[in-house]
Each structure stands twice: as C-alpha cells, then as structure tokens.
Amino acid sequence: MNKESRFATIFYTSLITFGFVLVLSLINFATLGKVKQNEEIFAVRALLNAFGIGYKNDAEALKIYEERVSQFAIDDFTVYTTTVDGEERVASIFTGDALWGSIRFAMAFDKEVERIIGVDFIDQNETPGLGGRITEKWFRDQFVNKRIPEGGLTLRVGGTGDYDPESGRFDAITGATSTSKSVERIFNRAIEEMKRKLGGGQ
Amino acid sequence: MMNDLTKIAKRNILLENQILVATLGICSTLAVTNNLFNTVIMSVGVILTTGLSNFTVSLLKDFMSRKxxxxxxxxxxxxxxxxxxxxxxxxxxxxxxxxGPYVGLIITNCIIMGRAEAFAQSNGPLLSLWDGLTAGAGYMLVLVVIALVREFLGFGSLLGVRIMPEGFTPWTIMVMAPSAFFLLGAFLWMFNAFLMKAGEKK
Structure with missing residues (x-):
C-alpha cells in the first residue's frame, strides 16, 4: 500500500493513534492504585507534619495516623484532631489558588485556633526552584507555633525567615513574591474558615 | 557500527550540541536550572523521551505519510x-x-521533535535510539553545568547540601530566570569561540 495515499494516511494514523491510546490507558490503569495510595500517604504525612508528630517512614506515618489521629465532619468540612504532649490540636486540609494553580495544604492549630501549630503542603504547581520552594522546611518552619494576630498573618518581603512565634508575620521567598502573597491570602482564609467552623470566629 | 556510534555521540554531545549549537530546548534550560536535583531529573526525562521517541518514529516511519x-x-x-x-x-x-508541571512540559522541548525529524525519519531504530539518548545527554551536560553555578551561588548549596559557610550572602539573581540568560549566553560564546579556534587550527 502506498503510504502517501489518502486511505493509507487515514488508516495508519488511526491505527497508530489507537495503539498509543490503548497503551497509555493500560499504563494509567495499572498505576492508578499506586498513584492514589501515594496521594493518601502525602495527605497523612502533611497532617502529621502540621501536627508536629515525627515519623521515620511512610509505614510508620500510616500507623501513627491510624492510632493517634481521629476526625469528624462539620457539613463537608473535615476536622482532624490529636493530642500532643497533653494538648489537644485540630487540623484540616485546605485548598486555595496561588500564582500558577491550586495549592493543597494541611494546617494544624491549637484547640482555640489562637496559634498555628504547623503547616505542610500536599500539592502545589508553583515554579520549581522559585515559588515551589514553599514546600521547603525553612519556609514551613516560620509557621510553627505562630500566634495568629487580629486580621491574620502578614507577609514581609526581604527577610530570610521569621521564626519569632509572636511576630504574627512571615518572610516571602526571594524571587517568588507573588506566590508568597498568595500563601498569605490562602493561609489567612484557612485560618478564618477554621475559626468559623469551630465556632471561635465572628 | 562502533565507529558510527562514537561519531553520533561526539556530534550530539559536543560538536553539534542541541543547546550550544542548534540553540534548541532553551525554555527548560532557563526554567529548571536553579536547582541541581530538578535539573538531573528533568534531563533524565528528556534523555529517555528523546531516545524512545526517536526509536519509535524510526520503527514506524514507513507507515507515516508526509501529511x-x-x-x-x-x-x-x-x-x-x-x-x-x-x-x-x-x-x-x-x-x-x-x-510539578515541568514533566508535562518536556513535550514542548524542541530537541525531541528536532531529532525525530532530522535523524529518526531517515535512519534505523537502534541508531535513532542512540542518537536520541546522546542528544539528550548533550542537553543534560549543558543544563548540569549551568545548574551547578546557579545553585552554588544562588543558594550556597549543591543538591540541597549546604556548601558555603553560614555568612555567605546568596546571589539572589542566580535563583531567578535572568541569570540563566547570562550564563547560557556566556556559555554559548565560550563554546563557539572554542569551536572556531579548533576549526582554525585544522
């Protein structure tokens, strides 16, 4: 068959396309379970990191999560609770829009929602090496035990990390001010939502 | 055969390096090179994709019409x-x-389509595979050198491990995309000057 003929063009193009789509579907199907499992592990790890609970590996993280973390729902909002050093802590998983796409993160608070206990990111689509650095420990550590001031957290541009728990502010990532501003906005929205749901807000 | 393989490798990695001579694949060169780890993963992705795409295009070339x-x-x-x-x-x-989103963006890397068109359409599958792998390796070589400079000066670290002392002031410009323009420009200049000199000697 002459490959340049109209029939051959349509026939071979359709055949090759079908072949590749079939292979992709099969690989997608084969990895679906594993990808979903990874997503769950990321959420569990993020919640434990936010609560400030340590673990050595994924298996231990899952075990600790099952033993120590419980959850309840207020409408469609899930609240995770645990006790660390005798103090009750609450957390939830939030989503917000940043510079390039949505960010999903776990944020833990004290029972009264007066302090952030910790934060960890589950999903983000910010520029790798720039906005994507929000997932780095030095950035996340700024929120450990942070007092929540009236009006929410504020962002400072030009610093290298604000680790004072009483300051009520955090430092932007150099070269990624837009992502940092988005983080300020969505974190404050998450704080408000948590307060509202737990009845501590207005 | 062995001679062909060496010739292709030498051409793709040095003499006709896709970034330094053909000036292809620049987007990702600017984007991912502020972090060595990201650069290595991205480059390995490009090597595999270029190699396998070349191999497949060469295998199927008799069934692909010009249209x-x-x-x-x-x-x-x-x-x-x-x-x-x-x-x-x-x-x-x-x-x-x-x-994050950079894996998907490998699709838009011009090097891959460039090799499929320039080499795989007129050569056998195994030679095409080798051509793709080595063109990808040439890409990796340039990216890794740029990433070494950018991460070292921009963060004072390599592969996330801190190298510079605490007092080191990071060169913020190195973290941002414009520094890759300067570095790549300087690299292109040095490389082409070297090639010209080598040419004159012959």
Missing amino acids: SRMTLETLIIASYVIILDLFLKAYLPDASKTL
Whole structure:
C-alpha cells in the first residue's frame, strides 16, 4: 500500500493513534492504585507534619495516623484532631489558588485556633526552584507555633525567615513574591474558615 | 557500527550540541536550572523521551505519510512523556511533586521533535535510539553545568547540601530566570569561540 495515499494516511494514523491510546490507558490503569495510595500517604504525612508528630517512614506515618489521629465532619468540612504532649490540636486540609494553580495544604492549630501549630503542603504547581520552594522546611518552619494576630498573618518581603512565634508575620521567598502573597491570602482564609467552623470566629 | 556510534555521540554531545549549537530546548534550560536535583531529573526525562521517541518514529516511519508525520511524532512524544509522568507519580512521588508541571512540559522541548525529524525519519531504530539518548545527554551536560553555578551561588548549596559557610550572602539573581540568560549566553560564546579556534587550527 502506498503510504502517501489518502486511505493509507487515514488508516495508519488511526491505527497508530489507537495503539498509543490503548497503551497509555493500560499504563494509567495499572498505576492508578499506586498513584492514589501515594496521594493518601502525602495527605497523612502533611497532617502529621502540621501536627508536629515525627515519623521515620511512610509505614510508620500510616500507623501513627491510624492510632493517634481521629476526625469528624462539620457539613463537608473535615476536622482532624490529636493530642500532643497533653494538648489537644485540630487540623484540616485546605485548598486555595496561588500564582500558577491550586495549592493543597494541611494546617494544624491549637484547640482555640489562637496559634498555628504547623503547616505542610500536599500539592502545589508553583515554579520549581522559585515559588515551589514553599514546600521547603525553612519556609514551613516560620509557621510553627505562630500566634495568629487580629486580621491574620502578614507577609514581609526581604527577610530570610521569621521564626519569632509572636511576630504574627512571615518572610516571602526571594524571587517568588507573588506566590508568597498568595500563601498569605490562602493561609489567612484557612485560618478564618477554621475559626468559623469551630465556632471561635465572628 | 562502533565507529558510527562514537561519531553520533561526539556530534550530539559536543560538536553539534542541541543547546550550544542548534540553540534548541532553551525554555527548560532557563526554567529548571536553579536547582541541581530538578535539573538531573528533568534531563533524565528528556534523555529517555528523546531516545524512545526517536526509536519509535524510526520503527514506524514507513507507515507515516508526509501529511500525518508531524502529528504522529507529537503523539509519540506526548505518549512517552505521559508514561514518564505516570511512572514518576507512581514510583518516585517526591520527585514528581518537586518537578510539578515541568514533566508535562518536556513535550514542548524542541530537541525531541528536532531529532525525530532530522535523524529518526531517515535512519534505523537502534541508531535513532542512540542518537536520541546522546542528544539528550548533550542537553543534560549543558543544563548540569549551568545548574551547578546557579545553585552554588544562588543558594550556597549543591543538591540541597549546604556548601558555603553560614555568612555567605546568596546571589539572589542566580535563583531567578535572568541569570540563566547570562550564563547560557556566556556559555554559548565560550563554546563557539572554542569551536572556531579548533576549526582554525585544522
């Protein structure tokens, strides 16, 4: 068959396309379970990191999560609770829009929602090496035990990390001010939502 | 045969390096090179995709008409990138998270389509595979050198491990995309000057 003929063009193009789509579907199907499992592990790890609970590996993280973390729902909002050093802590998983796409993160608070206990990111689509650095420990550590001031957290541009728990502010990532501003906005929205749901807000 | 392989490797990695001579694949060179780890993962992705796409295009070239050729090449390249993305999501989830949207963007890397058109359409599958792998290796070589300079000066670290002393002031410009323009420009200049000098000696 002459490959340049109209029939051959349509026939071979359709055949090759079908072949590749079939292979992709099969690989997608084969990895679906594993990808979903990874997503769950990321959420569990993020919640434990936010609560400030340590673990050595994924298996231990899952075990600790099952033993120590419980959850309840207020409408469609899930609240995770645990006790660390005798103090009750609450957390939830939030989503917000940043510079390039949505960010999903776990944020833990004290029972009264007066302090952030910790934060960890589950999903983000910010520029790798720039906005994507929000997932780095030095950035996340700024929120450990942070007092929540009236009006929410504020962002400072030009610093290298604000680790004072009483300051009520955090430092932007150099070269990624837009992502940092988005983080300020969505974190404050998450704080408000948590307060509202737990009845501590207005 | 051995002679051919050496010739192709030498040409793709040095004499006709896709970035330094053909000036292809610049987008990702600017984007990912502020972090060595991201650069290595991205480059390995490009090496595999270029190699396998070349191999497949060469195998199927007798069934691709002139009219459908580029559409099918895009389909083949996109399929391999999706497979790579699924593989990372399933088996290297942390790397997948760090690279975020950049894995998908491998599809738009001009080097891959360039090699499929320039080499795979007129050579056998194994030689095409080798051509793709070595063209990718040439890409990796340039990216790694730029990433070494950018991460070292921009963060004072290499592969995330701190090298410079505490008092070191990071060169913020190195973290941002413009520094890659300067470095790549300087690199292109030095390399082409070297090639010209080598040419004169002959």
